[in-house]
Amino acid sequence: MTHALAIDGGPKAVAEKLPTFLDAAGRTFGTEEERLVIEVLRSGCLSRNGGAMVERLERDFATALGVPHAIACSTGTAAVHLALAALDLEPGDEVIVPPITDIGSILPVLWQNAVPVFADVDPVTLCLDPEDLASRISPRTRAVIAVHLAGQPCDMPALTALCRRHGFVLIEDCSQAYWAECHGQIVGTMGDLACFSLQQSKHMTCGEGGLLATPNHAYAARARLFADKAWPRDLTSLGSMRFLFLAQNYRMSELQGAVALAQLGKLQATLACRRRQAAALTALLEDVPEVQCPRAAAGTTHSFWLYMLRVNEERCGARTADFGTALLAEGVPSWVQYIVDPLYLSPLFTERHTYGASEYPFRPFGRQVYDSGLCPRAEHGLRNVIALWWNEAYTDEHVRQIASAIRKVARHFSRAMAR
Ligand SMILES: Cc1ncc(COP(=O)(O)O)c(C=O)c1O
Known part of the structure; x- marks a missing residue:
């Protein structure tokens, strides 16, 4: 019938x-989250600077992923920003990005005064197509952000080989693809830096939150500072109130850390x-x-x-x-x-709404025309x-x-x- x-x-x-x-x-919230949240409240310290929970999350996440460093932050967008800030880009440097992703994968490129260059996608996976990506390279290309879309890993063997060949930094955006695998390797362990979102809808969540993972000690050190106002808190180094470079406060709170830690266990x-x-x-x-x-x-x-x-x-x-x-x-x-559309068709790109009327950094650095036809397969x-x-x-x-x-x-x- x-x-x-x-x-x-x-x-x-x-x-x-x-x-x-x-x-x-x-969602999977239960007594595990409650116990850790109460532990934080009873400690009296809700800030990661002074608390122990975010540090535990970072340690356990790094161990679970199998990378030396994990840095917690306030959102997945912040995690991408940490990754880019770790590279200390020059204004006008280019970062190759996919046109199908959350805008949080791309906004930090502009905040760092770099220019997003869109490459087309594989028609089946809708993830970055390495061949098309190769055709978008310029002398200003510094990095690639590979987004594992919806849980599907990108073609990592091709992307890692290409980035190695050209000396580009490969950033994996794993926000939608926790523990997805490519030829037996977990996503987030194949590039130079890996970003995760802990926003409400994700595989593990604390409402809002992010994590950056990297095997690179120098990137980790700079990203950690960037998330905390570039404030070296180690009193033996530079003194407590000298701020090292332009940075953000992207700190994760202890309450977020408690929920995320319990979620990691699930x-x-x-x-x-x-x-x-x-x-x-x-x-x-x-x-x-x-x-x-x-x-x-x-x-x-x-x-x-x-x-x-x-x-x-x-x-x-x-x-x-x-x-x-x-x-x-x-x-x-x-x-x-x-x-509905690839991201380059959003007014942010087509009308270059950035800082006042300046159109910076699209003007003077942009060379792509953000218009229909830029990435036909996407x-x-x-x-x-x-x-x-x-x-x-x-x-x-x-x-x-x-x-x-x-x-x-x-x-x-x-x-x-x-x-
Ligand atoms: C692939 C991807 N990157 C980045 C983000 C940004 O994360 P957040 O919303 O936590 O800032 C998201 C969020 O959905 C995402 O799916």
């Missing part, structure tokens, strides 16, 4: 509200659930040719921050936006599209993406209902086309 779409007044395919990252049912379980249920959904959708499920690229393990569904518009005769709107109405937590690829919010609390029954919602919407549109 077929039912009318929920958007047309029919019954929802997903009967009850599914757990999301915005409610307790869809990360493996969270990943296992997300991966198992994603595989289950993919199996259930095998007979739905109107959509294409995310498949990890060869040699990689996905960590499913999002489940990126691709709509075969020709096959089902519907625009992705209409498909996504109908799916949302069926009760599936999703973004109708991920981001533009095309985004058109048929629907991002399903993925969640570690999904049960087998939830996944079954999500699959039946997708099947229902797909069949509705393909039957309408056939008529």
